[in-house]
Amino acid sequence: MTGSDEGRRAGKAASVRLRVAIDYRAVRHNAGQHRWITILLTLALLGALVACGSGSDSLSSQATTQTTSAPTTTQSTPTPTTVQPTTSPDLSLAGEWLSTTNGSRYDFAETGADSYSGYVVDGGCASAPRDISDTVQGQGSYSGTENTFGSANPCVVAGSATNTIKISSDRNTAAWDSAGCSDCGPQNWVRTTIECSAAGNNSHPDYCVPAQWNTADASGLTPGAEPLNVIISAQSTVPLYQILKGMIGWAEVSAGTLPSGCLSSEEADVSGTGDVGQLESWRLEGCTGAINNLALNGGENHARLWSQPTTGSPNGAWFISASYETLCVERNGIMVPVKNNKAYFLTHPTLAWHCIDGSQGSIGSDGYDRGAKDFVAGIEAAASTNNWRVTVRVDPRPSGIGEGHAGTGVPFSGTVYVVTVDTATTAP
Numbered sequence: 301m302t303g304s305d306e307g308r309r310a311g312k313a314a315s316v317r318l319r320v321a322i323d324y325r326a327v328r329h330n331a332g333q334h335r336w337i338t339i340l341l342t343l344a345l346l347g348a349l350v351a352c353g354s355g356s357d358s359l360s361s362q363a364t365t366q367t368t369s370a371p372t373t374t375q376s377t378p379t380p381t382t383v384q385p386t387t388s389p390d391l392s393l394a395g396e397w398l399s400t401t402n403g404s405r406y407d408f409a410e411t412g413a414d415s416y417s418g419y420v421v422d423g424g425c426a427s428a429p430r431d432i433s434d435t436v437q438g439q440g441s442y443s444g445t446e447n448t449f450g451s452a453n454p455c456v457v458a459g460s461a462t463n464t465i466k467i468s469s470d471r472n473t474a475a476w477d478s479a480g481c482s483d484c485g486p487q488n489w490v491r492t493t494i495e496c497s498a499a500g501n502n503s504h505p506d507y508c509v510p511a512q513w514n515t516a517d518a519s520g521l522t523p524g525a526e527p528l529n530v531i532i533s534a535q536s537t538v539p540l541y542q543i544l545k546g547m548i549g550w551a552e553v554s555a556g557t558l559p560s561g562c563l564s565s566e567e568a569d570v571s572g573t574g575d576v577g578q579l580e581s582w583r584l585e586g587c588t589g590a591i592n593n594l595a596l597n598g599g600e601n602h603a604r605l606w607s608q609p610t611t612g613s614p615n616g617a618w619f620i621s622a623s624y625e626t627l628c629v630e631r632n633g634i635m636v637p638v639k640n641n642k643a644y645f646l647t648h649p650t651l652a653w654h655c656i657d658g659s660q661g662s663i664g665s666d667g668y669d670r671g672a673k674d675f676v677a678g679i680e681a682a683a684s685t686n687n688w689r690v691t692v693r694v695d696p697r698p699s700g701i702g703e704g705h706a707g708t709g710v711p712f713s714g715t716v717y718v719v720t721v722d723t724a725t726t727a728p
Contacts, residue, residue, distance in 0.1 A: 583600070600654075
């Protein structure tokens with residue numbers, strides 16, 4: 301589309317494979333995914349047992365987690381915005397679009413009453429906001445220009461090309477055409493951004509009601525689905541990476557198994573496009589949180605995050621499933637905590653698992669609701685430290701039963717925290 305840059309196209313395609321993995325089916329919480337944990341714990345526990353004597357349950361001190369007071373919430377529970385098409389006669393270009401022609405992803409934002417700017421997502425140094433500029437021509441038609449880049453230095457603008465865009469009446473597909481560059485030409489696009497009706501006087505909603513409020517069902521020793529129990533609002537102006545950076549003790553980890561990751565993939569459908577694996581994986585104390593004192597004592601909080609792009613929002617909404625879990629092991633057909641069964645665990649490391657607090661094999665209780673509450677409290681603490689404004693409300697969502705062995709799934713409430721994090725405009 302813009303210059304001769306095969307490297308850029310490869311980067312775009314890799315991003316699309318990550319962000320639009322509709323056919324990706326992950327196996328969740330299986331024994332293979334936890335084998336790395338068992339190997340590390342086998343070594344750690346073996347050393348501890350040698351030091352402390354066999355049969356001792358004092359492998360580590362008491363759990364280091366601290367009781368966190370419930371987040372400050374407003375008591376009103378407005379009905380969340382439902383997914384509805386907007387009624388603009390010009391068929392808004394804002395949001396993300398996927399090219400089914402070459403796999404590139406485009407992001408557009410409204411920059412004026414009749415103007416939009418866009419760029420190729422993850423297109424390398426030659427791609428930046430306002431790389432593409434288009435103006436409304438009426439009835440879903442747009443025309444404009446885009447930057448082109450030289451072959452000698454693909455990071456330097458070398459000229460411009462022209463383009464036209466026509467959004468179909470279904471609002472979710474579009475035809476692009478361009479001229480004046482080496483890889484210009486026609487493309488077919490599909491919209492990946494959800495359009496919702498605005499909430500109140502806001503230009504965009506906090507979130508759109510997801511296609512499903514729970515993750516996809518999992519099989520294995522602890523079958524069931526998990527709740528989406530926290531939403532970072534699309535109204536937030538603090539980007540997700542800054543929120544994570546401000547949350548004490550939390551770290552991003554990779555989905556998968558060691559050495560490539562330490563949190564198994566799960567799937568959810570928050571955009572109505574089908575189940576996809578989480579885009580972000582966070583653990584309290586990072587990968588060590590799964591194998592240290594936290595996991596042994598039922599204090600290991602972890603979260604999976606799914607993105608929901610929404611029209612008019614630069615960051616979109618983030619749907620999160622947070623919960624506390626305990627390192628456990630299957631013994632004679634039941635799940636038991638590793639903390640109280642160290643000797644058995646040492647001889648059966650491949651049966652290691654993670655059990656949601658409150659289910660069979662766990663230490664602690666109320667893993668889902670407690671995990672969500674403390675996750676939000678971590679955001680509030682980060683906001684206080686960084687002089688952000690944070691508001692929290694509780695919206696309704698279906699209650700249910702989550703994962704657990706042999707019918708011991710953990711109940712979760714019929715509420716979801718909706719958190720808005722804004723950059724403060726005045727000094728503290």
